[in-house]
Amino acid sequence: MTNFRIGVMYDRDWVPEELPAFARRAEALGADDLWVVEDLRWNGGVSAAAVALGATERLRVGIGIAPAPLRSPALLAMELATLARVFPSRLVAGIGHGVREWMEQVGVAPRSPLALLEETITAVRALLHGERVTVDGREVRIDGIELVHPPAEPPPLVAGVVRSRSLELSGRVADGTLIAEGHGPRDLERIRALL
Template sequence: MFDRDQRPEELASFAAELEGLGADGGPRVDDLWVVEDLAWAGSVASATLALASTERLRVGIGISPAPLRNPALLAMELATLARVFPGRLVAGVGHGASEWMAQVGAASPTKLALLEETIEAVRGLLTGATTSVAGRTVRIDGVTLVHPPAVAPPVVAGVVRPRSLELSGRVADGTVMAEGQGPRAVEAALNAIAKGRASVSADGPSGTSGLSRPSAHELIIFTHLYVDDDPARVATATAPVVAEYTQWLGIPPQDVFLAAGEATTATARIRSLWEAGADTVVLRPVGDDPLGQVRAALAELGEPARSR
């Protein structure tokens, strides 16, 4: 992940250097994820910079808040990127942080409906279909993109709570899970997603747009990374993260999941997310040397998993 606190002018070189890791035949990074948090940076602009600075990396948007985005305009932006950089974009959409949405007058009393209808509308438009949505919150009347992508990028839902995870299973191509959550949360999320997918016929329409249920569903999880052999430095570096996610997730500090510690410990925790069912693990490095943290993790991930 290109962290929100990194300066936008650093993104192009960060992306290019990240793509070069593993060129010697070792493990390599497959994805680069950019964020959209209020007052930091816009995700579409960041994704454009990252895509233009690389040739191979898949670039994920994690996430565009549905309350801030008109679905037709979002689909137009995504379609442009997907045409110019085919097969390299993942579009994340979520509820947005409630307090931030309230700050800009975008808070919605119908968060679930807004997200579901936004995802349905964006997915429909990206397929090139003439799309109409007459939902509780989204209104689109017979819109067809003039320049749809040849292959629509996956639209994934960045969500946390069980009802939102079920929503993601119903209408999205994948789910993005937030930092701080470990293997048990992955297993619970997969159960909720499966419930949502089971509620929609594989061949029949889902939601308001008449789209069929996505044929596959990718589970993506973000996790903080900090590799250091000194437990005291690890504790000091990760203390703000633990405090933030204790409050945000509403869980005890000891339950906040981190890929942190010496290299074998940090990477064992990354592997545990895969083993629990995550398809993609996105590392969010902590500290002022993010690429150094990624290199340390990749070096250890290149070694066979140790018995434990």
């Protein structure tokens, strides 16, 4: 028999105060995973994940998808480390490009979205593994940062991407790939080949 997981998503249009009850109900009904959405102007993914994790006992919670341009890799690693230490083995961190127009609205659109995503995932992973990190990349600059409290078990970092070059990048640097809504079985053959 094949092992599989059942996951549900908390829609971004639903109000945050109903998330704890939704998470508890999903867990009671046997869901394995709950994905919370981070989109500009809706909810923060890290805070939503903390709410869902705190309301449940075994549910794995995924952040789908933290836009790399909105977050310093050091700050993102600090937030993920906190959740991973308090809720070991129950977090999956999705990181993506973010919607270009939204990133432009807040003045953080990168010159090279691919470089930013790769440098962010690489830096966050190293920080979560307790490494001292220095990056002088095309988009990311970090000078000798090391987390004081890295998690014993770093959470998986998945790339939330759909375009060809981004999928290739995900296959190289991420622990998995999260395909956003709007893409289904017809797309999987192409996606798997690129990964």
